[in-house]
Amino acid sequence: MDVEEKHVQILDHNKAEKRFKKLFGWILAAIGMTLVLFVVFPKNINESGLTTSKSFVMGENTFIYANAKRYSNQTYRLGFYVSDNQLDPLAAVRAKVRTKSHENGEILSSSLTQVSPDYYVVTVKQVPKKQALLYVVIGDKKTTGSGLEAANSQALLVQKAKNAGTYKRPTTHQLQQEYLAYMVKYYSQKIQKLERKVAKNKSNIAKLKKILSKQNQSLDLQTGSQKSDTKSKIAQTKSSIKQHQTSVKNFEKAINNARDARANYGEKLN
Structure with missing residues (x-):
């Protein structure tokens, strides 16, 4: 091999190495951007919630996400029908609502009202604006375990909830x-x-x-x-x-x- 051929091979090797480094840099940038999007916009990554009239199982009970109402003062009212009811009539039924499905999700102010043995209403206040999903855990201690863990929560779509004006505490009759x-x-x-x-x-x-x-x-x-x-x-x-x-x-x-x-x-x- 003469000097000229060897020089050409070195140049080709350098060009290939530069192309590889450039490609590797683009891959790292893409991975970094994906991680940033996941952290900053977690709700936009492969996440969906249950729509009204659909059922979900929590513990030993089957609930139907009956309805949802949205009020102008960042309050939501969610109705739940227990179609397969294993709730202990002597135990208190509890609910907890979060903004995310994991423990670092904000726990929102909420209250639960039993309307009948098989129908419950959860009122959630101070819901962040543009919150598309709410993560709910509902049940008694027997059916939800020792606590209302975020890992057991059900994502509910509230983005399309019916606008019901300004929130007023409903009467028992209502x-x-x-x-x-x-x-x-x-x-x-x-x-x-x-x-x-x-x-x-x-x-x-x-x-x-x-x-x-x-x-x-x-x-x-x-x-x-x-x-x-x-x-x-x-x-x-x-x-x-x-x-x-x-x-x-x-x-x-x-x-x-x-x-x-x-x-x-x-x-x-x-």
Whole structure:
């Protein structure tokens, strides 16, 4: 190798090294910017909250995030319906609300009101402006453990909460009416879901009856093992039809019960 070729190789090596250092610098800058964004804007990093009418499990209980109201003086009122209630009637139900899901999240001033054995309202004050999510822990000591730890909190979306003007402490009657209105809505939604299940099962029955008709027609043309196989399939189809028919009866019974419950709650509304 002559001197000129060696000089060219050294130059190429230097250029490659400079390109690598430049690329490495860009990677470090990108990582640093990501860390800064995570620290400064943690709420913008892969975070979402539960919307109203959705359920969540906390301890041994299933809660439905029933409703949310936002007031002009940085106060929120959150309603919770306990659809699967394992709360100890002799134990105090507690709630804690934070601005973040971890321990360094600010604990907000909040109060819990029991409207009925299965409906609770949490009032949260001095919520920071533009706070999109609130992190809530709710339950008795038995179902939430020894404390109301941030790690067990449920993120709730409050950004789209209905604006209800200036906050005024609601009367017992107002909270009861809010509860009754929610229960009417709850059973209306339940009826709709059950009606969809009835329709789906009836559709499946109609399809299965067509299949059964074809199986019976083919049975007349078959002999031996083919006929035996078809008879087995016919028995399975009939069994499936019967199962769907039983489901329809159960769902229709549940619909009638839900309609009665909705009517009872509706009659108590002013």
